[in-house]
Amino acid sequence: MKKVLILLTIFLISCGSEEGTYDLHHPAEEVNGVSLVDCLVSKGWENIPTIELRGERVHLIFDEPFDVERYDVLQEECLQELHDVASQSEEEGTEAVEEIVVLETQKKEENSGISEEDFDEYIAGLEDYGAGGSFVPIPLKLDDFKPLTESGNCLSDDVTVIEPREYIYLLIEAYWSTREDMTYGYVSENGNVTRNGPFATWNYEKLVAINSQYILEEFDEFFIEGGPRIPEEGYTIYWNDYETLLKSLCSIKKDNRGYLEMIMSTQELISWGQLKYSWHLSNWERFDYITTGRNIIKPVAPHPGLEVYTKYIATSGVIITAVDDVPDEAVLQAYDSITRMLSKRPDFHQILYDGYARMMLFWGDGFNHGLPEWEGEEIQGGFAGGFTGGSTANAAWQCYPGNIDRGGDPVIHELVHQINHQVFEVTNEVYFYERIFNYAMDAIEKGIYSTDYEQQLEEGVVQDMAQFIGEYWATTNEGMAMNKAGFKNSHDKIDWVKENDPNMFALAERYFPTEPWDYCSEVEY
DSSP states (O other), X not given: OOXXXXXXXXXXXXXXXXXXXXXXXXXXXXXXXXXHXXXXXXXXXXXXXXXXXXXXXXXXXXXXXXXXXXXXXXXXXXHHHHHHHHHHHHHHHHHHHHHTOOOGGGSOOGGGGOOTTTHHHHHHGGGGSXXXXXXXXXXXXXXXXXXXXXXXXXXXXXXXXXXXHHHHHHHHHHHHHHHTOOTTOEEOTTOOEEOOSOHHHHHHHHHHHHHTTEEOOOOSEEEEOOBTTBOTTOEEEEHHHHHHHXXXXXXXXXXXXXXXXXXXXXXXXXXXXXXXXXXXXXGSOOOOOOOOOSOOBOOOOSSTTGGGEEEEEEETTEEEEEETTSOHHHHHHHHHHHHHHTSSOGGGHHHHHHTTOEEEEESSOBTOOOOGGGTTOOBSSEEEOHHHHOEEEEGGGSOBTTBOOOSOOHHHHHHHHHIIIIIHHHHTOHHHHTTHHHHHHHHHHHXXXXXXXXXXXXXXXXXXXXXXXXXHHHHHHHHHHHOOTTSSSSSOSHHHHHHHOHHHHHHHHTTSOOSOOOSSTTOOO
């Protein structure tokens, strides 16, 4: 592949202000806008542009002025790294792909192996599970797995010793190719991307394929020098993370448990960029899961700084912690909502526990939320952080006796997101992923799903079809759970959804209760 020199032209386009809008554009056939912006962010660039594809050029549109000299330096580094990766893929791509071929025997069954014909019978069999508030988790014991054997590892005896640097590049390829897999994703006309899919399952399958072929010779620590998709200054990997990865893969193979440990150990081994953020779980010790019933207790802080969480309650595999400003009534409402939402699928409780599902409640919005993990970050209603970030929710936005709030419920909304990005990734819920975005687009095209709302998005991201599709599942289930006319702009009543969006109703019915319940009883409609 020949290196292409890209000349950038900076235009100052008048937009009614002295600052204007900066528009950098590149030949589309030479530059992937998403990859370039991802690289810039990984190097500390904070002024996130909007990506637009116009004809044969990719445009990066910045709404605010910036340090052009610093941008030029970072951009040159990123373009060189992307070029190096492309060159390496072209020269070694066939061999690299063959090394991470996932065999049929290494693939997981779809939808947890529950066929469509057996689904109703499976749901009926869940009636013997206990209530969410009485859930007692089964601790994960990774140390029961011996990662290495005399002739190989716990996955295979037919393995070849490989150098640590080669191994890390295989992990990087597996992790990035999974992250960028758009099988069930969506890209808008503006270039905004909404990713969806059983990423944890895909990651597991590729990591099993790698570790069934290769093994490392023991070391205490090993320095990985900088290179493409590796920090320029390099970093050190540790044997303990490698052992944890092997143990987690063997645990998943046996019992389908250990995804959080698989993800975190992989991120440590490849020096994943998000490790540096305060909210990442690797920076905090975890709260123990205590079966509290519907009783708020004061928790023991597992890590300095977490003392601000003075209220704790747990249900259905989800830990709920609240800062002191949150009233007890709001904490109990969150408990009731989560218990109710997870009552139809008690088989999700252990999965949520294994993934350290946690709902962090706060009362003040903006930068005044008081959550130590998210200090310095602006939060309005809340968001779901998947496996390594937990979920946050503004408890004041809930509706309960004494706090009538007509609008969305962030606890329910973010819980639905969390189930998508945690439970469904573990159960390989292809049934869901194959349908949800198609249902969303159909509802939008028919005009029955309201897009008249604003989200809290990253700086520079313009809300469009990608965000609407990405929010459809959480918003519609949130509306049905509240079941109050006017609380959402559409999908606000169970009967309305059943009649007007029957595909969505049928999908939701697989996972959540769809009968009315005593939500915000002071509001009658």
